[in-house]
Amino acid sequence: MARTVPTPAQPKGPGQVTVADIQEYTDYYTDFRNPGREAARESFCPHGYRLTDSCPNCPSC
Structure with missing residues (x-):
């Protein structure tokens, strides 16, 4: 059985995802x-790391 992953109503694009x-x-x-x-x-956190x-x-992160 496949697992259901909660998905945002409006997924964000590259560089727009936040912590x-x-x-x-x-x-x-x-x-993945x-x-x-x-x-x-x-996308990057405020400290410069990829999320x-x-x-x-x-x-x-």
Whole structure:
């Protein structure tokens, strides 16, 4: 059985994803099987890390 991943009503594009988006829709924006991962990969946290990488200062990155 396929698992259902919560998806934002209006997914954000590359460079537009925020740390808050990652916190609310973690699987959608971080799982490589979902289209949101590419958008998150091209977005950065306030400390300069890609949202798909680990930032030592952000709780959700």
